[in-house]
Amino acid sequence: MFKLFAKKNIFLLILGIIALGSFLRFYNFGNWLHFELDQSRDAKVIDLAVKDGPMALPLLGPKAAGSFLRLGPAFYYFNYLSALAFGNTPSGIATIIMIFGILAIPAFYILIRRYFNQWTCLSLTALFSLSLFLIMYSRFSWNPNALPLFTILTIYALLRAVDREERNRGKWLLAAAFSISVVTQLHFLAYVSFPVITAVFLIIKRPRIKWAYWAGAIGIILLMNFPVILNEIKTGGDNFKEFQKVVSGKTGAESEKSILAKVVKNYSENSIGHFLILSSQNSELPRLLRNPNLNIQCDEGCRQQLPMGTIALVLFSSGLILMLKNLIFEKDPRKKDFVILISVWFIVAFGLFTPLAFDISPRFWLLVSALPFIFLGFSFDFLRKILPKKLAFTLILIIIFGLSASNLYNTYKRFNELKDAPYKTINVSADRILKEKNRVTLEQQYMITDYIENFYQKNKYPVYLNSEPFYRRSLLLDLSARGIPESDFRDAVNGNTVYRNGNYFLVYSSNSNIEKHIKDYSISYNLVGKKQFGTMTVIQLVPKPEAINAEEEQFEKNKKNASSVPKRYTWQEIFDSASKDDSGDDGGE
Numbered sequence: 001m002f003k004l005f006a007k008k009n010i011f012l013l014i015l016g017i018i019a020l021g022s023f024l025r026f027y028n029f030g031n032w033l034h035f036e037l038d039q040s041r042d043a044k045v046i047d048l049a050v051k052d053g054p055m056a057l058p059l060l061g062p063k064a065a066g067s068f069l070r071l072g073p074a075f076y077y078f079n080y081l082s083a084l085a086f087g088n089t090p091s092g093i094a095t096i097i098m099i100f101g102i103l104a105i106p107a108f109y110i111l112i113r114r115y116f117n118q119w120t121c122l123s124l125t126a127l128f129s130l131s132l133f134l135i136m137y138s139r140f141s142w143n144p145n146a147l148p149l150f151t152i153l154t155i156y157a158l159l160r161a162v163d164r165e166e167r168n169r170g171k172w173l174l175a176a177a178f179s180i181s182v183v184t185q186l187h188f189l190a191y192v193s194f195p196v197i198t199a200v201f202l203i204i205k206r207p208r209i210k211w212a213y214w215a216g217a218i219g220i221i222l223l224m225n226f227p228v229i230l231n232e233i234k235t236g237g238d239n240f241k242e243f244q245k246v247v248s249g250k251t252g253a254e255s256e257k258s259i260l261a262k263v264v265k266n267y268s269e270n271s272i273g274h275f276l277i278l279s280s281q282n283s284e285l286p287r288l289l290r291n292p293n294l295n296i297q298c299d300e301g302c303r304q305q306l307p308m309g310t311i312a313l314v315l316f317s318s319g320l321i322l323m324l325k326n327l328i329f330e331k332d333p334r335k336k337d338f339v340i341l342i343s344v345w346f347i348v349a350f351g352l353f354t355p356l357a358f359d360i361s362p363r364f365w366l367l368v369s370a371l372p373f374i375f376l377g378f379s380f381d382f383l384r385k386i387l388p389k390k391l392a393f394t395l396i397l398i399i400i401f402g403l404s405a406s407n408l409y410n411t412y413k414r415f416n417e418l419k420d421a422p423y424k425t426i427n428v429s430a431d432r433i434l435k436e437k438n439r440v441t442l443e444q445q446y447m448i449t450d451y452i453e454n455f456y457q458k459n460k461y462p463v464y465l466n467s468e469p470f471y472r473r474s475l476l477l478d479l480s481a482r483g484i485p486e487s488d489f490r491d492a493v494n495g496n497t498v499y500r501n502g503n504y505f506l507v508y509s510s511n512s513n514i515e516k517h518i519k520d521y522s523i524s525y526n527l528v529g530k531k532q533f534g535t536m537t538v539i540q541l542v543p544k545p546e547a548i549n550a551e552e553e554q555f556e557k558n559k560k561n562a563s564s565v566p567k568r569y570t571w572q573e574i575f576d577s578a579s580k581d582d583s584g585d586d587g588g589e
Helices: 002-026 037-052 074-086 090-112 118-130 132-137 145-160 167-183 188-205 210-222 226-235 238-252 260-279 300-329 333-359 360-369 371-386 389-420 442-459 469-481 489-496 513-522 571-581
Strands: 287-290 294-297 463-467 485-490 503-509 525-533 536-543
Touching: 002 090, 002 118, 002 132, 037 074, 037 090, 037 210, 074 145, 090 118, 090 132, 090 145, 090 371, 118 132, 118 371, 118 389, 132 145, 132 260, 132 360, 132 389, 145 188, 145 226, 145 333, 145 360, 167 188, 188 210, 188 360, 210 226, 226 238, 226 469, 226 525, 226 571, 260 300, 260 333, 260 360, 260 371, 260 389, 300 333, 300 371, 333 360, 333 371, 371 389, 371 536, 442 463, 442 469, 442 503, 442 536, 463 469, 469 485, 469 503, 503 513, 513 536
Parallel strands: 463 485, 463 503
Antiparallel strands: 287 294, 503 536, 525 536
């Protein structure tokens, strides 16, 4: 009876943890949505597919940052399904990512139960659900944001596939093949690292699984990557050529820095990154410089955050050391497999991050988002072994409470900033999570486009708008969705055509140099109005009579996006091409 009661309580605790994590991910989701450059780019793709049908979906996905290499299309297909289910709006498209963020919580719990005891798992899962880092990346649509769920599912499926006591090893191998096929389409680093992680682990374990399942796993991977393969066939391997360029570029970057400097920097960044995920706190560590001798540098900002940096270094180092210790001394076969795979995951990721150590972005940590909590779990287990039971329990409770309180406080602070963004000017401190210099919400952007639309409704003139790169495309997309003819206003600075009939607007951060933005246009335009929307300010301009050289621009009803490089086909183009080939028409591009 007591065991049944305990199990019931544990189940309720798990539900409570998931419920709290879910609330923090969906609370005011639509109004506070982060919808900027990449999100508006992806929304255009999904909007076209919703209007024209699934045949308008592309065979390739988003570009890898800073290159022309494109990932697989799984992210777009998820977005498309989300738009059909929840509405073809920015928040409707992003809802699937929020759901993935919620599902990552129970998935993480199930994964770590293969190693840790019940209460450690509950504690770590509670921290996972409260992590501001994971909360924020669950609250908007971006291709890396689904990595926490699918990396965890891949690791879990691999563990089940090699478990000798598992009756369905073959089915779990198929599940791993599906998960890794998704993971490799979400981010370039995942595309490079997870096949290596999987291959190394399977070579180490050499699981005895029927050949039919191995064939099925290969079939799933080929099927999931069929759109990419098809696009490569049509383009003669253009995307693979871009992949080669990216690899050579990444390995050639920062070549002037020594391998020691890169390793030290990577270790430092891992410590800071792990601590950020666990606590939402910024931290800093001294930098190792070589000019020409090795020197340690710690400026004022570093010294201020050095106490947190020291904690970050201790937590990361202790977790890493204990992982290696468990790798050597763990005897339980199931737990041994867990430590082996976690070690491979960390080592491959660490090795991949080393050449990029001086250019690591916060989104990179999504690749290893479960590891900080697992490392912390290793430390908890160690404390239980070396300290008296009550002392260990008290110390672990203090750590859990401190990290949870830190996350809750910073989440409360962040949510308040998002709430105030449309109405107040906010001074944002250093943001290591999204690297935002400003707080701008979708609700706020809609308020701005409502304001601009009022002018259009009065005169029906096209809208010309310029803004910071983060917001320009999303504001133009919203205007276009409302049926308002719109165009990028940047060309006006270069003295191009100035139309008499037009509504001209600049939208910039309220904390930026507004006067400079106005001055850039002062040769051909006069300021006639300025209205602040909290963290953003809208500036209205009119052309000077002497600068006008045309009456009104004529817009095409269906503007086509510029062709992508390399060529990205849609399913419709593939089928149209096949039809032409069947009819004997060469149908050249």
